[in-house]
Amino acid sequence: MSHPADAPQPYSDYQNEIYLNGLFGIAPEHPMSFAELAERARHAMPPGVWSYVAGGAGDESTQDANSAAFARWGLVPRMLVGAERRDLSVDLFGRTLPSPLFMAPVGVLGICARDGHGDLATARAAARTGVPMVASTLSADPMEAVAPEFGDTPGYFQLYTPTDRALAESLVHRAEKAGFAGIVVTLDTWISGWRPRDLATANFPQLRGHCLANYTSDPAFRTLRTPGREEDPGDLALTWARIFGKPLTWDDLPWLRSLTTLPLILKGICHPDDARRAKDLGADGVYVSNHGGRQANGGLPALDALPEVVDAVDGLPVLFDSGVRSGADVVKALALGATAVGVGRPYAYGLALDGTDGVVHVLRSLLAEADLVMAVDGYPALADLGPAALRRVCCGGG
Numbered sequence: 001m002s003h004p005a006d007a008p009q010p011y012s013d014y015q016n017e018i019y020l021n022g023l024f025g026i027a028p029e030h031p032m033s034f035a036e037l038a039e040r041a042r043h044a045m046p047p048g049v050w051s052y053v054a055g056g057a058g059d060e061s062t063q064d065a066n067s068a069a070f071a072r073w074g075l076v077p078r079m080l081v082g083a084e085r086r087d088l089s090v091d092l093f094g095r096t097l098p099s100p101l102f103m104a105p106v107g108v109l110g111i112c113a114r115d116g117h118g119d120l121a122t123a124r125a126a127a128r129t130g131v132p133m134v135a136s137t138l139s140a141d142p143m144e145a146v147a148p149e150f151g152d153t154p155g156y157f158q159l160y161t162p163t164d165r166a167l168a169e170s171l172v173h174r175a176e177k178a179g180f181a182g183i184v185v186t187l188d189t190w191i192s193g194w195r196p197r198d199l200a201t202a203n204f205p206q207l208r209g210h211c212l213a214n215y216t217s218d219p220a221f222r223t224l225r226t227p228g229r230e231e232d233p234g235d236l237a238l239t240w241a242r243i244f245g246k247p248l249t250w251d252d253l254p255w256l257r258s259l260t261t262l263p264l265i266l267k268g269i270c271h272p273d274d275a276r277r278a279k280d281l282g283a284d285g286v287y288v289s290n291h292g293g294r295q296a297n298g299g300l301p302a303l304d305a306l307p308e309v310v311d312a313v314d315g316l317p318v319l320f321d322s323g324v325r326s327g328a329d330v331v332k333a334l335a336l337g338a339t340a341v342g343v344g345r346p347y348a349y350g351l352a353l354d355g356t357d358g359v360v361h362v363l364r365s366l367l368a369e370a371d372l373v374m375a376v377d378g379y380p381a382l383a384d385l386g387p388a389a390l391r392r393v394c395c396g397g398g
């Protein structure tokens with residue numbers, strides 16, 4: 001439990017803090033397991049927001065498989081290695097981050113927070129924890145208001161590429177100007193997947209006008225509105241729906257690449273050939289994800305796609321998300337080759353429960369558990385975590 005006074009606090013200190021509070025009769029106000037976090041978020045959110053955030057595509061079997069996939073890997077404990085101090089820092093796109101954890105883009109943070117400003121609250125959690133936020137194109141506050149809240153923590157802008165090229169270019173250039181450290185282009189969501197929970201209630205947040213501030217604040221978007229109907233919320237939603245998603249092809253990649261000198265990361269890559277091609281066309285990183293099982297049901301768990309993509313890109317950074325629910329999951333994804341590991345729903349639930357403090361709690365819990373797993377299992381640095389740290393667990397976890 002001891003460390004030099006000038007060393008950064010280990011992430012495991014969150015555990016000490018909680019037990020110490022207990023000595024003074026203070027019980028933690030936030031949930032300590034993912035199951036309880038989800039349960040409490042369900043009560044904290046309006047029903048339509050809960051089902052949108054928690055739900056996925058089809059019967060949600062791919063969504064379930066994403067988290068179940070982690071149970072099929074077991075970390076092999078190593079003893080007597082002296083893991084008293086751990087180093088979770090990672091180099092990503094020329095910067096050193098204190099940990100490999102990041103917040104995946106979530107396009108409804110605005111309505112997850114009680115005050116409607118969940119994007120700002122999440123950015124403040126990034127500033128407090130050093131955990132970067134990938135800010136979605138779909139945001140209740142414009143990116144120029146979100147970016148200053150990151151403090152010293154780098155932030156990334158996630159682009160949903162609209163059909164209108166001038167608008168796409170404007171969004172990217174605004175992100176550069178606002179100080180974002182990279183552009184994450186999402187490839188798997190130019191159209192919405194089949195989502196029974198939302199269909200059953202005919203509920204799609206953006207069609208109700210939510211989280212469109214990056215569009216309404218954009219001069220290129222305004223030129224796409226129906227003349228004379230600029231004040232009509234119905235026209236806003238329909239204009240957005242008309243231009244939201246461009247089914248990008250490989251032929252669009254040189255254009256996308258030409259838009260920015262910032263690191264360009266392609267999100268939704270799950271096949272090694274796609275990963276290789278992304279690298280050849282100048283992507284700075286690939287991002288393995290199946291969108292948390294929200295887009296196409298019946299797909300393989302994202303974790304199972306990770307090792308082949310890592311092999312294929314031969315040293316290019318590989319970001320990963322989909323199904324991460326614990327610190328142990330973070331460590332397993334790192335051992336399978338991820339450079340950085342993202343969470344989506346968990347921090348959105350923290351946000352719904354308690355704003356910035358709720359997000360900070362979720363991130364600190366994930367990091368404390370990851371740090372403790374590395375301590376107990378004898379892997380003091382990320383460089384020690386490779387495929388040899390894992391064994392396939394037969395038949396476990398569905």
Ligand SMILES: Cc1cc2nc3c(=O)[nH]c(=O)nc-3n(C[C@H](O)[C@H](O)[C@H](O)COP(=O)(O)O)c2cc1C
Nearest residue numbers: 053104105106107136186291292322323343344345
């Ligand atoms: C409510 C919700 C909204 C999302 N919105 C976006 C988005 O705007 N852009 C994007 O690239 N991904 C979006 N995603 C996908 C996440 O970035 C991420 O891939 C996914 O949530 C990871 O899975 P997890 O929720 O199991 O951690 C969204 C996910 C959720 C749950």
Ligand SMILES: O=C(O)C(=O)c1ccccc1
Nearest residue numbers: 107189191192193291294
């Ligand atoms: O809900 C999502 O996961 C999402 O990112 C999205 C956004 C717009 C249209 C379809 C899906």
